[in-house]
């Protein structure tokens with residue numbers, strides 16, 4: 138898709154500004170240049186943070202009804218321009234136009250939920266007289282905004298995952314500086330466009346484009362930035378956590394999601410759900426189904442149907458409505474996935490389908506008999522590859538599921554409420570879906586994981602909690 142190279146500006150403290158250097162934004166499908174954005178410098182980031190100090194005061198002084206109005210008008214703007222937002226996502230990222238449209242609709246929902254949560258930031262009265270000697274004291278606590286939030290976001294959901302930080306930040310009266318993924322900055326800039334249209338006061342929001350290690354370090358280490366809200370890979374997450382020092386940290390990291398399919402399940406339903414969960418967004422999805430543990434009595438039936446359904450996946454031009462799966466975000470990423478699969482095959486894994494690359498495209502791939510000593514067995518693939526395993530029973534499936542040092546979400550297909558509850562209790566994850574794959578989320582639910590999958594929870598209400606602090610107020614009365 139060729140678009141007029143207009144050269145985007147970044148959105149710093151409410152102003153659209155150029156930079157001294159530029160970054161080319163490319164379409165993963167054909168590596169064509171679709172636009173350019175500024176490559177901000179460390180100095181630009183320092184200036185941005187200085188402006189955000191004023192922004193934090195402005196944001197905190199916005200009455201709740203104004204915050205709600207601005208967020209809802211921004212949501213309206215995006216809804217009215219859905220096609221433009223979807224095309225931008227489907228051009229700069231590797232999502233198909235159908236996947237991109239769904240992301241825009243979710244972003245609108247995320248913002249509307251954020252507006253609602255702005256009116257629900259409550260405190261509580263505190264019965265101080267529970268302690269002898271405090272009979273003449275009354276008071277409460279309320280929640281106040283922490284000030285400046287630094288948000289660093291990934292490439293795979295370039296709009297909605299930015300909204301998951303900007304929405305709650307504004308709802309809770311904070312200023313926020315977003316450093317979007319270097320390869321997919323345009324969608325984040327469009328989010329800024331919506332808030333500029335909605336009349337968000339200047340200096341409250343910045344979207345600063347550039348290289349993560351260059352400007353990210355400044356954002357992460359600056360003392361005026363009181364929280365880092367990061368979504369991305371565990372390697373970068375650990376780097377940031379080490380550098381951040383004494384400030385709030387929210388880490389939404391990687392995964393290697395398991396799904397269990399028991400013999401009493403609806404196999405056709407399980408197949409449909411896990412194929413979608415494995416190959417949505419070409420597997421570049423933190424909730425992607427990476428491992429499926431199938432009870433041995435139904436292995437042949439499930440495996441046959443799964444491979445058959447996988448082979449029906451339409452891989453091609455991501456701008457076409459008929460396309461189920463587009464490319465990965467870069468050819469380099471496709472080669473990384475190809476190498477992971479080839480390592481497994483060299484070590485004895487069986488390839489049931491896929492395993493072929495063409496540039497940035499990598500076919501939906503199904504492996505079985507994958508040895509434990511393969512990288513692909515324990516690391517996050519973040520590509521269209523799924524591993525099938527045979528298990529004798531639920532307990533073995535749970536044990537194997539928990540062996541991997543990630544724990545974002547899992548799924549289990551069973552008609553037994555007892556078995557479902559055993560999985561709920563025993564699986565070491567942040568979310569478990571019964572008769573859904575791991576790839577299920579609504580934007581208001583608590584979202585996040587354990588082990589290497591992260592720290593804290595997103596999902597608007599939970600982000601608002603992380604982005605605010607309680608303040609206790611106590612009155613000692615003289616003639617009570």
Ligand SMILES: NC(=O)c1ccc[n+]([C@@H]2O[C@H](COP(=O)([O-])OP(=O)(O)OC[C@H]3O[C@@H](n4cnc5c(N)ncnc54)[C@H](O)[C@@H]3O)[C@@H](O)[C@H]2O)c1
Nearest residue numbers: 290291292317318319349350353369370373389390391423
């Ligand atoms: N748990 C979740 O909610 C969730 C959601 C989406 C993606 N992810 C994870 O994100 C990863 C894929 O996204 P990605 O490839 O964009 O991740 P990434 O970690 O490579 O990059 C994420 C962001 O960090 C920035 N960055 C890179 N190095 C940095 C540094 N040294 N300091 C500061 N910032 C730096 C990047 O520019 C980008 O904006 C996968 O692991 C996926 O599981 C998790």
Ligand SMILES: O=C[C@H](O)CS(=O)(=O)O
Nearest residue numbers: 293294421422423424578
């Ligand atoms: O990639 C991870 C995303 O957070 C999953 S979802 O798109 O929000 O469901």
